Amino acid sequence: MRVALVQMTSTDDPAVNTAYVTQAIRAAADGGASLIATPEVTNCVSDSRKHQAEVLRRQEDDPTLAAIRSLAAELGVTILIGSLALLGGAGGRFVNRSFLIGPDGGILDHYDKIHMFDVDVDAENTYRESAGFAPGDRAVTVDAAGTTLGLSICYDMRFPPLYAALAHAGARIITAPAAFTVPTGRAHWEVLLRARAIETGSFVLAPAQCGTHPGSGRKTWGHSLIISPWGRILAEGGDTPDIITADLDVGEVESARAAIPALANGRAFTAPSRT
Numbered sequence: 584m585r586v587a588l589v590q591m592t593s594t595d596d597p598a599v600n601t602a603y604v605t606q607a608i609r610a611a612a613d614g615g616a617s618l619i620a621t622p623e624v625t626n627c628v629s630d631s632r633k634h635q636a637e638v639l640r641r642q643e644d645d646p647t648l649a650a651i652r653s654l655a656a657e658l659g660v661t662i663l664i665g666s667l668a669l670l671g672g673a674g675g676r677f678v679n680r681s682f683l684i685g686p687d688g689g690i691l692d693h694y695d696k697i698h699m700f701d702v703d704v705d706a707e708n709t710y711r712e713s714a715g716f717a718p719g720d721r722a723v724t725v726d727a728a729g730t731t732l733g734l735s736i737c738y739d740m741r742f743p744p745l746y747a748a749l750a751h752a753g754a755r756i757i758t759a760p761a762a763f764t765v766p767t768g769r770a771h772w773e774v775l776l777r778a779r780a781i782e783t784g785s786f787v788l789a790p791a792q793c794g795t796h797p798g799s800g801r802k803t804w805g806h807s808l809i810i811s812p813w814g815r816i817l818a819e820g821g822d823t824p825d826i827i828t829a830d831l832d833v834g835e836v837e838s839a840r841a842a843i844p845a846l847a848n849g850r851a852f853t854a855p856s857r858t
């Protein structure tokens with residue numbers, strides 16, 4: 584199965600981003616990909632809650648979702664929209680929601696990002712994602728593209744129990760679309776994603792936002808990754824918009840899990856007591 588990841592620099596204008604991502608998905612399908620994935624917040628990168636409240640839409644009315652659904656049906660491909668920022672979260676907040684779209688254009692399932700990036704990385708990188716976005720509380724696997732996918736988003740990758748739960752529920756390919764900061768990307772991105780692939784014996788697909796984003800001026804790390812269940816990097820993006828591809832042999836999941844049955848060998852234990 585050929586997979587393609589779209590690496591892009593989303594602006595704060597959903598129409599511009601939709602135009603960009605649709606031509607990139609067409610190019611990926613022309614290149615033979617049957618599963619195509621896009622980054623976190625494909626439709627809008629913005630630091631202004633006011634701007635987001637003006638340009639974002641509810642799922643039912645979202646033009647990026649509608650455009651990508653028709654494109655999936657036209658091209659006959661499966662598409663993971665890494666996420667869309669949408670109206671409709673609890674407490675008047677937005678949601679950060681991934682969609683798995685089937686080759687008939689139907690929504691197979693969606694996943695709301697569980698772990699909110701409420702972090703002060705340094706003076707230029709302070710985030711309170713939960714102030715703008717309502718978190719999800721449901722882990723999601725989806726049968727698609729002839730296998731089972733497990734969905735996650737960005738900061739989720741720092742919480743290994745989510746990945747163990749996805750793998751135990753049957754996921755063989757885990758998606759981790761992102762808009763990573765530059766300092767944490769440089770230090771942690773590759774090692775976190777390779778660790779999640781190795782410890783779950785799963786392919787990891789991590790399509791990333793990259794570069795300096797027009798509108799907000801935010802900078803993201805890029806370096807999209809396709810990783811095998813043995814932890815090998817099959818394809819890697821750079822600092823600029825691109826499409827990266829790899830041919831996955833889903834049988835490698837079984838061979839990696841047979842060689843190191845860490846999923847099967849896990850044990851329950853009592854918490855350490857503090858005395």
Ligand SMILES: O=C(O)CNC(=O)[C@H](CS)NC(=O)CCC(=O)C(=O)O
Pocket residue numbers: 623624627628629668679700710712737738741762763764767768
């Ligand atoms: O705010 C939005 O529009 C969409 N959300 C994001 O871009 C999120 C929250 S700011 N980014 C991350 O989770 C980066 C995680 C990261 O960089 C790390 O874990 O080191």
